Amino acid sequence: MDDIVVQVLIMLVQVVVLVLAISTGFAYLTLFERRLLARMQNRVGPNRAGPGGFLQPAADAVKLFFKEDVIPTLVDRGVYLLAPALAVIPALLIWAVIPFGCLNIAGDYQACFADPATNPNLHNIFQLADIDIGVLYLLAITSIGVYGITLAGWASNSKYAMLGGIRASAQLISYELALSSAVLAAVMMAGTLSTHEVIYQQMTMWFVIPQLLGFVLFLISGTAELVRAPFDLVEAEQELTSGYNAEYGSMKFALFFMSEYIKMIAISAIAVTLYLGGWNAPGLELLGSLMTGMAGPLVGSIAVGLASFLVFLVKVVLILFLFVWMRASWPRVRYDKLMYMGWKWLLPLALLNVAMTAVFVVVLPDALIHSVALFVASLVVMAVAYVVSSRVKPAPSRSRIKMVQPEVPRRPSS
Amino acid sequence: MKAEGTMIKTEELQINIGPQHPSTHGVFRMLVTVDGETIVDLKPVFGYLHRNHEQIAEVNTYLQNMPYTDRLDYFNSMANNQAYAMAVEKLAEIEVPERAEYIRVIMVELTRILNHASALGFLINDMGAWQTPLAFGMREREKILDLFESTSGARLMCNYFRFGGVVRDLPPDFVPRLQSLLTGLPTFIDEFERMLRENEILRIRSEGIGVLPKEVAISYSVTGPVLRGSGIPYDIRKAEPYSIYDRFDFDVPIGTVGDVYDRFLVRIEEMRQSKRILEQALKQLPDAEGGHINPKARQNIRPPVGDAYTRIESPKGELGFYLVSDGGQTPYRYKVRAPSFINLTPLSDMCRGYKVADVVVILGSIDIVMGEVDR
Secondary structure (H helix, E strand, O other): OHHHHHHHHHHHHHHHHHHHHHHHHHHHHHHHHHHHHHHHOOOOOOOOOOHHHOOHHHHHHHHHHOOOOOOOOOOOHHHHHHHHHHHHHHHHHHHHHOOOOOOEOOOOOHHHHOOHHHOOOOOEOOOOOOOOOHHHHHHHHHHHHHHHHHHHHHHOOOHHHHHHHHHHHHHHHHHHHHHHHHHHHHHHHHOOOOHHHHHHHOOOOOOOOOOHHHHHHHHHHHHHHOOOOOOOHHHOHHHHOOHHHOOOOHHHHHHHHHHHHHHHHHHHHHHHHHHOOOOOOOOHHHHHHHHHHHHOHHHHHHHHHHHHHHHHHHHHHHHHHHHHHHHHHOOOOOHHHHHHHHHHHHHHHHHHHHHHHHHHHHHOOOHHHHHHHHHHHHHHHHHHHHHHHHHHOOOOOHHHOEEEOOOOOOOOOO | OOOHHHOOOOOOEEEEEOOOOOOOOOOOEEEEEEEOOEEEEEEEEOOOOOOOHHHHHOOOOOOOHHHHHHOOOOOOHHHHHHHHHHHHHHHHOOOOOHHHHHHHHHHHHHHHHHHHHHHHHHHHHHOOOOOHHHHHHHHHHHHHHHHHHHHHOOOOOOOOEEOOEEOOOOOOOHHHHHHHHHHHHHHHHHHHHHHHOOOHHHHHHHOOOOOOOHHHHHHOOOOOHHHHHOOOOOOHHHHOOOOOHHHOOOOEEEOOOOOHHHHHHHHHHHHHHHHHHHHHHHHHOOOOOOOOEOOOOOOOOOOOOEEEEEEEEEOOEEEEEEEEEOOOOOOOEEEEEOHHHHHHOOHHHHHOOOEHHHHHHHHHHHOOOHHHHOO
16 A cells, blocks of 8 residues: 555656656757757857856746737637647657656666566656557657647637648648658567667667668658648748747747647657667666666666666757757748658658568568668668659759850940 | 539638738738638739838939938848939939949949848748848848948948949958958858758749749849849840940859749859959959049039939849939939839739748749838
């Protein structure tokens, strides 16, 4: 009985800490993005509030809190109020199954690195719930997020918002399949749906090597899932004046904003978990054994826990950097071309990747051999796709612009 | 064939893009009828910035109008100044000294680079690239504006030209500064071109979009880079060389398709050609002290009765001033032929059949300034 109470208490603390940490992470991600964008554009970026602009997120939050909460007269009130919540809740729920480190409070760091099937002695407090269908859960939850956007667009009773909402649903249909198929191939490599086990299966080799194609597809469709640049059609400022959230203000707008950025961290975390070995890095085990030898098993597992969290953080920030970089560089894809790309390129490639993975895993049972084979196959497929796509749309020729010397009429001599 | 009753009922939607919209480059409104995301019809509505420019110019003296022309196309005040100064000079038969002509050409060609750098930045920004290309273009623009500031005292509203020359001579450090700017310029142009020229998304967004066929372009009397993008080698600097443009060696870039991409590339090439002109002008610049203005030219003039029309190749197209004098202190009639305004007229033809997202890109590729459209 006491055991259950303790467990529930631990879980509650975990949930509260996690939600607070993610909200803070969101706030500082905005600062990270703004500073980084500024650097890429020869600007300085926000640096007035606090040292190095460190308090800028706080200032922004305070500003948004004190804005008047306007609800336009002709909106569908219930749905209008529900939509921001529908956007932000799934973004938070994603985090339930993501292991962002491995701190075994049972005091045995080795449990983190042992086969989960034969090792029940793992109580990782850096993961809220290691459920058996973790990856499936991730896919299910991420796709709920679009309802918030679509409903916001419909409920706002505004033409711009409605176009944004329609775009959101069309975009999601085009990308969800490619995203799931990419994830499916990684799951086939791991042979499990549990996120912790997926990481365990990557102890010898990160899945980014055999699943190179899958990783690229995941990043592309993940960006579309996030409605981030260059797929930010839903809130295209230049076309739809921020689209679906045009009629939202104050904290309701902040919630949409929050959901986008939390999802951005979450998609990065999923990419890290599925393809980049999660919180694991070479040397963690060595650190654990050293610390255990020096100061006992509890310190050892805490050291491993903190180090693994740091590793996870570094990897996530690298992918976040990629997202910001893309936003700084590329124009926006057009609505119909996005669907064209989703259906005619990403989905076939993702299916091919699934088929390839299945065949190689079965035909070549040895993990190293089929990984290398898949890596080579991925490279070949990507090269072929590149060649084919440049055939479909050849590079612009230099002769597109002609330099001419029009005849100069003679001036009448005066 | 489905029965009528089972079809989903669809409706065309009317959207106002503007007058308050981030991509309309000012207070410009497009009444767009869309079917889904496809443009069925587009009706440009303007006049929100109308400020009676031509009427007011008729109660101002000739000189008072000079700073007023700055406000037309506020990106290119030097070019506006030149067109107006030339009109008055033609009307009052004022001679312009050699050195002044060179200074004028240098200023206007700098203006062309400045305008194209920022226009292309805005164009890519309209495509959704988050301000990075714009920031690159603007950085180059700032360098040129520094030169303008050192010469005329103002960055945007230069008011530098006078009848018979320019208001003051170039500052002593102008030539070396311009030379160092010119050495850096190819790097900027190449970098700007390389950044996105072959980018897949930019090409998707611009190739075959907003095609303006030659005949349509001519029938709407479109000018400037938009016309040249459609493949017509018409450049007033060549067609009717004014000032001293017949002394320079430069090419006219023309497009082959007439889409947004061609207009993008034509503008990039034009920056290179402007740089060529600038280099030649610097080499030939006569070193005559005080030769920046015709000393006999009066500024507060009463031109003889008559009329004059002059036109120049402003960065946006043919900029013309038509002046009628009744012998008094103020023009009897003052008319501006604004390239932005005329180039805007084929907008609905260019947009029909494309998507909502293309409208802002096509508008960006025309490169308008509302100060000139509504006068």
